[in-house]
Amino acid sequence: MKKILKWVGLAVLVLGAMWAAVFFIKSNSKSAITYETHKPFISSIEKKTVATGKVIPEDEVAIKPQITGIIDKIFVEEGAPIKAGDLIAVIKVVPNEQSLNQAQGRVRNAELALNNAKIEYDRNKTLYDKGVVSNQDFINQKLTYEQAEQELKNARADYQIIRRGSIGGSSAANTDIRATVSGTILEIPVKEGDQVIQSNNFNDGTTIASIADLSKMIFEGKVDEGEVGKLKLGMPLKISLGAIEDQEFDADLKFIAPKGVEESGAVQFKIEGDVEVGGDFMIRAGYSANASLVLEKKDSILVIQEALLQFDKETDKPYVEVATGEQEFERRDIEIGISDGVNVEIVSGLEKTDEIKQWNKTEPIKKGLEDDENADEDA
Secondary structure, three states: OHHHHHHHHHHHHHHHHHHHHHHHHHHHHOOOOOOOEEOOEEEEEEEEEEEEEEEEEOOEEEEOOOOOEEEEEEOOOOOOEEOOOOEEEEEEEOOOHHHHHHHHHHHHHHHHHHHHHHHHHHHHHHHHHOOOOOHHHHHHHHHHHHHHHHHHHHHHHHHHHHHHOOHHHOOOOOOEEEOOOOEEEEEOOOOOOOEEOOOOOOOOOOOOEEEEOOOOEEEEEEEEHHHHOOOOOOOEEEEEEOOEEEEEEEEEEEEEOOOOEEEOOEEEEEEEEEEOOOOOOOOOOOEEEEEEEEEEEEEEEEEEEHHHOEEOOOOOOEEEEEEEEOOEEEEEEOEEEEEOOOEEEEEEOOOOOOOEEOOOOOOOOOHHHHHHHHHHHHO
16 A cells, blocks of 8 residues: 555656646747737838038128228127118228328329420410411320329329328228128128228238128038939928027028038038028028938838838848737848838838737846846845
């Protein structure tokens, strides 16, 4: 009887061990992760790019003096509206000593020449009245006398311009700096007492003020060479400004640079677009801006979430895993089209009824392991 009980107990132990082994094997054969699946769906995709840049006036005019001197008085401030012809500043002329001396010498020479021409004219007139000198000789002498008079007038006028900045002491011609266009004063880079240089063939001259019409603004930015080939003149732009939140301005692409510039190892092309300024917004010159351009758009196409894609390590071709049963999946190669970074177009390889594995889901942390990690952090 004891032997029977002994063998029965041994059999129970063996059966228990076998059952435990089978349970362990079956438990380990099941996946620790339950994968979610998603179906393709119909949607629209816009492929966009963003160009960074700034908003500047379409036309900006630099006001420069026509005479060298010192700023005597400034009558406007930056940001003030101005009309064409309004007085901006007055220049006090500081004549060059050498030029002034030369002008004085020219006046003296013209006076001497005029005195000599007058003597000859008076003598020839007396002889002409007596019939000794021919009519042609008298006319020539009279012309010489009149030319000497005109030369003296010119010399005196040049002397006045060098000395005072204008003929007869009137400062309206050169020393008064006036606006040539209407708009807003953007900048006055000089102050009273600064010396300024006139604009000539060899020098741009000193800028006294810059004026622009802030109602006519353009976006100026740059795009990468990989995207410039997809741009076309007239494309719509959406302009967002860093200084004005939650507001977009419409613009039309009007210029694409024919030549790129290399910056940080990448070739960039300048673009410009006319910005439609409206409403009560004050857009200032130089605001940083971003322009959103739609490079490609497709409506009512089959798409999936881009996060569901996988790529072959050797061929770099895309594929997904499609459900064939309960937590059972098979690989399926697909062909994709455009993407907006969230969804991607499916050209071929999938149907709307396919269940696609969300492959990158991670296993949840077990409660016991989580408690041990928390205990380690507390320690």
